Structure formats: C-alpha cells, structure tokens
Amino acid sequence: MSSSGPSYGERAEFSESDVCYRHPDRQSFTLCQRCGRTICGDCQIQSPVGVLCRDCVKQTSAGPKGAARVGRSARVAGRRFAALDAPVTMSIIAVSVVVFVLQLLSHYFGRDGVTSALWYSPTFSMADGLHEVAPGQLAGYPEGAFIEGEFQPWRMLTVMFTHSVGFLPHILFNMLALYMFGRNLEQMIGSMRFLALYVFAGLGGSLGVMFWGYADTMSLLGATVGASGAIFGVLAATVVAFRSMNVNVTSLIVLLAINIGIGFMPGMSISWQAHFGGMIVGAITMWIIVQTRGPRRKTQQIIWLVALAALLIALSFAYLVISPV
Structure with a gap:
C-alpha cells in the first residue's frame, strides 16, 4: 500500500510551500497555530496556545482586544468589590x-x-x-x-x-x-x-x-x-x-x-x-x-x-x- 508521505524512519523532504512567509529563502515545517502560515525560527513566538507568527501576536495584543481586556478587568474588579x-x-x-x-x-x-x-x-x-x-x-x-x-x-x-x-x-x-x-x-x-x-x-x-x-x-x-x-x-x-x-x-x-x-x-x-x-x-x-x-x-x-x-x-x-x- 502506497503512502503520500514519508514512512517512519525516512527523512522528510521540503516542498516548495515549506518556506517562511516572511523569509522565502528559509525552509520550515512549523506552522502558526492561528493563521496556519509557515514560519521560520526567527519568526516563531511561543504562546500559551502554541507557536504564533509575529503578525498574529500583534493583532491579538492591540486594538479592540486590548480594550476588551481593560473592560474585563473593570468588571472583575467590580465583582470582587461586590463580593x-x-x-x-x-x-x-x-x-x-x-x-x-x-x-x-x-x-x-x-x-x-x-x-x-x-x-x-x-x-x-x-x-x-x-x-x-x-x-x-x-x-x-x-x-x-x-x-x-x-x-x-x-x-x-x-x-x-x-x-x-x-x-x-x-x-x-x-x-x-x-x-x-x-x-x-x-x-x-x-x-x-x-x-x-x-x-x-x-x-x-x-x-x-x-x-x-x-x-x-x-x-x-x-x-x-x-x-x-x-x-x-x-x-x-x-x-x-x-x-x-x-x-x-x-x-x-x-x-x-x-x-x-x-x-x-x-x-x-x-x-x-x-x-x-x-x-x-x-x-x-x-x-x-x-x-x-x-x-x-x-x-x-x-x-x-x-x-x-x-x-x-x-x-x-x-x-x-x-x-x-
């Protein structure tokens, strides 16, 4: 029975798509857990949900999300006071x-x-x-x-x-x-x-x-x-x-x-x-x-x-x- 991927013990070969989206000259098998794009070692950022690319990290830490965190903090403080x-x-x-x-x-x-x-x-x-x-x-x-x-x-x-x-x-x-x-x-x-x-x-x-x-x-x-x-x-x-x-x-x-x-x-x-x-x-x-x-x-x-x-x-x-x- 044939397989599309390498068998156990065989070395995986990079394809044309296995390159960093920010550095096309660098090959990698690592994918961003949020957007799914390939990222090299310099573009990887460890997070509680896995490895993220730098663009996704910027998007999750700015804009409305940051304001939402402030709102949540205020609500938590209010609940603690009420408690x-x-x-x-x-x-x-x-x-x-x-x-x-x-x-x-x-x-x-x-x-x-x-x-x-x-x-x-x-x-x-x-x-x-x-x-x-x-x-x-x-x-x-x-x-x-x-x-x-x-x-x-x-x-x-x-x-x-x-x-x-x-x-x-x-x-x-x-x-x-x-x-x-x-x-x-x-x-x-x-x-x-x-x-x-x-x-x-x-x-x-x-x-x-x-x-x-x-x-x-x-x-x-x-x-x-x-x-x-x-x-x-x-x-x-x-x-x-x-x-x-x-x-x-x-x-x-x-x-x-x-x-x-x-x-x-x-x-x-x-x-x-x-x-x-x-x-x-x-x-x-x-x-x-x-x-x-x-x-x-x-x-x-x-x-x-x-x-x-x-x-x-x-x-x-x-x-x-x-x-x-």
Missing part, C-alpha cells in the same frame, strides 16, 4: 478617609474650607436671616444679641464624613469601631438595611445636637464634626440585634457606657448629644428590622423604615416651626 463581606461598611470607611485627607489639605492650604463646608451647627437648621436672642438668654450677652441662621439641612448628613484634623485618634477610633462592629452587623441584616440604619443613626446624631439647642442657647453656636452619632447608632443596633437572639450583651453595654461617660469628661470637646441621638435612632431602626424580619413581612418592614425616615426628615425642620430663640 466583599461588607461593601457598605468598606465604602463608608473609604469615603471618610478621602474626606479626611481633603480636610487636611484644606486645613494647611485652604483655611479649612472643606471642613467648614461639611460640618454641622444648629444655626444651619434655622431659617435664613438674623434671629434676635432675648436679654440674658445667651451667656456673655446680658442685653441680648442676634444669631444668623442659614438653612442648610443637608449638613446633618455630610457631617457624618468629617473628623477633627487636630486630633488624629478621632477618625482612627471611629473607623476602627465601624470596621469591627459595622461589618458584623451588615453581614447580619444585609447591606441595604445597614446603609439605611447608618444614615438614620447619623441623622439622629445631628438631631440630638439640634434639639439640645432648645435647652442651651449657647450650643446653637457650636459646630460639630464626626461620625460618632452614626457609630453609636451601630453599637446600639448591635445590642438590640444580639439581645433579640438571646446573646449576652453585657460587655457591649459596658463598652457603650464607658464611651458615653468619656463624652462628659471636662475638656474632651465631645458631642454627647450626637452620641445619644445616634444611639436612640440606631436602636429604634434595629428594633423595626428585628420585629419585621422574614420574607413575609418584607413589605411591612419597608413601610416602617420609610415612615421612620419621614419622621426624621420632619424633625429636621423643627426650628422652622418652633424657633429655639
């Missing part, structure tokens, strides 16, 4: 750190412009214009005075991402507490519920500062920064969540009590009002989530959380109804 055990917690930490860096730069090069644009003072909950303070109502002004109001309610939320640039442990302690307790709570109740709880607690902290203005007129002039209200809300919510599962929360309650007590120490310049406001709202939010847990009560849970959000927003307009001065 984090607590994406909301990590995002809040990241935003807080970025804002703090901007605050530092503004502190040294911009007269604290970033901090003053984001902090909260009860005067930002008052109607625009001058408000007359009765004689003796404001310490140091026995004949009365005027307080300038500027209604900017969004500051009740932006203040959650600011921290004191003169006291580095402020942001370190807040972010450490958020990382330790926020991650666990987010995994327990889900990212969207945790985001709602954090925002509600932060707003509750600002409301605590605002409502104290009714009791102490001097506090109207004080500006606050920090995520402490929201952090205390997370801690209080953790207590409520663990208590609903019959977990011993004594150590966490002691931790809360110690931190509350620190706020009353002389010279600490800590807004205990924000701590109490955040704690109260955080505990209420978590109580709603616990009482309406389960797939059959999801609609009821949404209704109660929306109602709580509406109540908090309505309370933020309290100064427009009843002025503190």
Whole structure:
C-alpha cells in the first residue's frame, strides 16, 4: 500500500510551500497555530496556545482586544468589590478617609474650607436671616444679641464624613469601631438595611445636637464634626440585634457606657448629644428590622423604615416651626 508521505524512519523532504512567509529563502515545517502560515525560527513566538507568527501576536495584543481586556478587568474588579463581606461598611470607611485627607489639605492650604463646608451647627437648621436672642438668654450677652441662621439641612448628613484634623485618634477610633462592629452587623441584616440604619443613626446624631439647642442657647453656636452619632447608632443596633437572639450583651453595654461617660469628661470637646441621638435612632431602626424580619413581612418592614425616615426628615425642620430663640 502506497503512502503520500514519508514512512517512519525516512527523512522528510521540503516542498516548495515549506518556506517562511516572511523569509522565502528559509525552509520550515512549523506552522502558526492561528493563521496556519509557515514560519521560520526567527519568526516563531511561543504562546500559551502554541507557536504564533509575529503578525498574529500583534493583532491579538492591540486594538479592540486590548480594550476588551481593560473592560474585563473593570468588571472583575467590580465583582470582587461586590463580593466583599461588607461593601457598605468598606465604602463608608473609604469615603471618610478621602474626606479626611481633603480636610487636611484644606486645613494647611485652604483655611479649612472643606471642613467648614461639611460640618454641622444648629444655626444651619434655622431659617435664613438674623434671629434676635432675648436679654440674658445667651451667656456673655446680658442685653441680648442676634444669631444668623442659614438653612442648610443637608449638613446633618455630610457631617457624618468629617473628623477633627487636630486630633488624629478621632477618625482612627471611629473607623476602627465601624470596621469591627459595622461589618458584623451588615453581614447580619444585609447591606441595604445597614446603609439605611447608618444614615438614620447619623441623622439622629445631628438631631440630638439640634434639639439640645432648645435647652442651651449657647450650643446653637457650636459646630460639630464626626461620625460618632452614626457609630453609636451601630453599637446600639448591635445590642438590640444580639439581645433579640438571646446573646449576652453585657460587655457591649459596658463598652457603650464607658464611651458615653468619656463624652462628659471636662475638656474632651465631645458631642454627647450626637452620641445619644445616634444611639436612640440606631436602636429604634434595629428594633423595626428585628420585629419585621422574614420574607413575609418584607413589605411591612419597608413601610416602617420609610415612615421612620419621614419622621426624621420632619424633625429636621423643627426650628422652622418652633424657633429655639
């Protein structure tokens, strides 16, 4: 039986077509795995799929393919972020750190412009214009005075991402507490519920500062920064969540009590009002989530959380109804 090719042990002979497509004077049996053209030793490039010619390598590494790889990398990065055990917690930490860096730069090069644009003072909950303070109502002004109001309610939320640039442990302690307790709570109740709880607690902290203005007129002039209200809300919510599962929360309650007590120490310049406001709202939010847990009560849970959000927003307009001065 005849064969068209050489038998085993015979030497193969080059034909006219067995020459490199780039170097016709060089004979070769090697073919490019992509285009099938014959290539000599100088034109061969090893790849994971075999030997390729130089033209095919250029085509696969340029143009739309390269852009597609960038797109795939972005999608992979997005999936990895979504796969984090607590994406909301990590995002809040990241935003807080970025804002703090901007605050530092503004502190040294911009007269604290970033901090003053984001902090909260009860005067930002008052109607625009001058408000007359009765004689003796404001310490140091026995004949009365005027307080300038500027209604900017969004500051009740932006203040959650600011921290004191003169006291580095402020942001370190807040972010450490958020990382330790926020991650666990987010995994327990889900990212969207945790985001709602954090925002509600932060707003509750600002409301605590605002409502104290009714009791102490001097506090109207004080500006606050920090995520402490929201952090205390997370801690209080953790207590409520663990208590609903019959977990011993004594150590966490002691931790809360110690931190509350620190706020009353002389010279600490800590807004205990924000701590109490955040704690109260955080505990209420978590109580709603616990009482309406389960797939059959999801609609009821949404209704109660929306109602709580509406109540908090309505309370933020309290100064427009009843002025503190």
